[in-house]
Amino acid sequence: MLHFFTILAAAVVAVHGFSGGAPASVCKSLLPGHPAEPQATPSPFRIVVNKSTVKPGQEVMVIMESTNDKRFKGFLLQARINDEIVGHFDVSDVDKNIQTLDCLGGSKNAITHRNSDDKKAIVAKWIAPENVKGTVKFVGTFVETGLVFWVGETSEEVSLEH
8 A cells, every 4th residue: 555655646746746847857858757658649739830941040930739629738849950959949938838948058949838737739939040951840748647748749840041
């Protein structure tokens, strides 16, 4: 019985432990650190971009949204060329749902949730980097509950041109 309560307490801590946003330690894996494996089923959430081509310094509006009536509580989002995180996000300090995260030596190169409120969608502004060419994909994690989450969801490609 004690073993059951120990596991239950660990699950409660894991579910509520990152309600204020993902820690930088998960930037590479995008795994939320919850006591479960990512879902193998298709995600009810998606990542949508408003442009397919940008130049350095231009912005892309990125939407993380539900495709049905489901809501997500947490998220982590980055723009990547292969495994390299590129560009940065421009997020208002007054946005109640989004905050930037500094990943792997970068600055404001990821966004995560500020709270565990239910979210139907979030919209963020990403700024294309200088002196980088290639094709970017936005890669993210959606957390529906502490035990139900999807990792590695991707957007359509965005080409960086000079």
